[in-house]
Amino acid sequence: MPTISNKGKQMPESPIRKLVPFSEIAKKKGHKVYHLNIGQPDIKTPEVAMQAVKNIDLTILEYSHSAGNESYREKLSHYYTQQGIDVSTENIIITTGGSEALLFAMGSTMDQGDEIIIPEPFYANYNGFSTASGVTVVPVISNIENGFALPAVADFEKLITPKTKAILICNPGNPTGYLYSKEEILQLAELVKKHDLFLISDEVYREFTYDGDVHYSVMSIPGLEEHAIMIDSVSKRYSMCGARIGCITSKNKEVMAAAMKFAQARLSPPTIEQIASEAALDTPQSYFDEVISEYRERRDTLIEELNKIDGVVISKPKGAFYCIAQLPIDNADAFAQWLLESFDLNGETVMVAPAAGFYSTPGMGLNQVRIAYVLKKEDLIKAVAILKAAITAYNAL
CATH class of the missing domain: 3.90.1150.10 (Aspartate Aminotransferase, domain 1)
Structure with missing residues (x-):
C-alpha cells in the first residue's frame, strides 16, 4: 500500500x-x-467592494498578471503611501491570501533545514507553512505576565545559528493582540542588520489598534530595505476573509524576483476577488x-x-x-x-x-x-x- x-x-x-x-x-x-x-x-464587508462584484461586466474570467492586476497594485501602492509606507507597484505581488504570501516569503528566502525565529505564541499556521517549506521554527517565548511583550533581544540573539535566515513577527499579534512599539521594531531591525537576516512582518491587522497606540511597519524603517518583507491581506481589514487576496511586499529586488517565480508557477491570483479588493480601497474612513x-x-x-x-x-x-x-x-x-x-x-x-x-x-x-x-x-x-x-x-x- x-x-x-x-x-x-x-x-x-x-x-x-x-x-x-x-x-x-x-x-x-x-x-x-x-x-x-x-x-x-x-x-x-464595505459596500463599495460588494457593489464592484455586483457590477462586473465581464464575458471571460481571464488570468490576471501573475503579480496581480496592475491597477490594483498601483492603488495599493497609493494606500501604503498614505500609511507612511513608500512602495511602488514593483515592490508588490498580489497573492491568494496572506497565507500564500507567507509561503512565497519562506520559499524565496529559506532552504530545506533553514531556521526561522518566531516569538510564541504565534499564529498556528506558521507551523504549517514552515513544515510545508521544510523550515525549522525556533521559538522565543513571550509571557502572559508581561502582556506578551517582545522578548529581550538577547533571547533572540542566543538562538541565532548559521542556519537562521529570518525573524517572523505578527504585528498586531494573532493570537495575543500585542502591538509592538516603535522601539521594539527598531530593536529587531538592528538585530537583523547585525546578523544579515530577513525580518518578515505579518501586518494584516494594521488598522486594528486601540487606546491611541500607533502601528509601526517594518517597511517604514530607513536602511532596512534589503531585510524587510511585509505580509498583508484584505481578510480582516475589510471583513473579506473569503476573498483570499493578500500580498507580499519588499524593496529587496532579489526577494521579489524569486517570489515572482512562485507567483508564475501558480499562474495568477483570483480575478473577481481582485476587483473587489481594489474597490475596497475606496472604503471611507x-x-x-x-x-x-x-x-x-x-x-x-x-x-x-x-x-x-x-x-x-x-x-x-x-x-x-x-x-x-x-x-x-x-x-x-x-x-x-x-x-x-x-x-x-x-x-x-x-x-x-x-x-x-x-x-x-x-x-x-x-x-x-x-x-x-x-x-x-x-x-x-x-x-x-x-x-x-x-x-x-x-x-x-
Whole structure:
C-alpha cells in the first residue's frame, strides 16, 4: 500500500478548526454554539467592494498578471503611501491570501533545514507553512505576565545559528493582540542588520489598534530595505476573509524576483476577488472609525467579563481582535472538546481555540485558550457566562 510523505505526517492540525466536528455534533443536538474560536468578523464587508462584484461586466474570467492586476497594485501602492509606507507597484505581488504570501516569503528566502525565529505564541499556521517549506521554527517565548511583550533581544540573539535566515513577527499579534512599539521594531531591525537576516512582518491587522497606540511597519524603517518583507491581506481589514487576496511586499529586488517565480508557477491570483479588493480601497474612513470603536467596546466587554471568573489570567490586547486567556483548568484541549461534547447551559455552549497549538515549544499553553472577540457584545457576555459555569462544572468532575 502506498504511504504518504513524512511532510504530510508532520503537518500540524489547525487548533482553530480541529474541533469543528464536535461543534457540528453539538449543533445537531440543537445546541447554540458561540464561536470564540475563529477570527471571522461579523462586520459587514464595505459596500463599495460588494457593489464592484455586483457590477462586473465581464464575458471571460481571464488570468490576471501573475503579480496581480496592475491597477490594483498601483492603488495599493497609493494606500501604503498614505500609511507612511513608500512602495511602488514593483515592490508588490498580489497573492491568494496572506497565507500564500507567507509561503512565497519562506520559499524565496529559506532552504530545506533553514531556521526561522518566531516569538510564541504565534499564529498556528506558521507551523504549517514552515513544515510545508521544510523550515525549522525556533521559538522565543513571550509571557502572559508581561502582556506578551517582545522578548529581550538577547533571547533572540542566543538562538541565532548559521542556519537562521529570518525573524517572523505578527504585528498586531494573532493570537495575543500585542502591538509592538516603535522601539521594539527598531530593536529587531538592528538585530537583523547585525546578523544579515530577513525580518518578515505579518501586518494584516494594521488598522486594528486601540487606546491611541500607533502601528509601526517594518517597511517604514530607513536602511532596512534589503531585510524587510511585509505580509498583508484584505481578510480582516475589510471583513473579506473569503476573498483570499493578500500580498507580499519588499524593496529587496532579489526577494521579489524569486517570489515572482512562485507567483508564475501558480499562474495568477483570483480575478473577481481582485476587483473587489481594489474597490475596497475606496472604503471611507468612517467605516474604519466605526469598526475600531466597535472592536474596542467588544474587547473591553470581554476583558471585564473574564475578570469576573476566579483564577483566569488575561492580558489586555492592544490590537487585532484576539486575546489569550489562562484558565483554572489542567488541559485546554480536553476542556474545549468537553465544552462541545458534554456541556451546555440552557441549550448553549462555547467553542474556543486551545492555545497549545499556537506554541511550538512542547508543554506550553496547556491551560490557555485563544478567544476571538468577533461577536457582538451581548453574545460575548453570554459566552463568558457559559464559560464560567463550564469551568466550575469541569473542575467538579
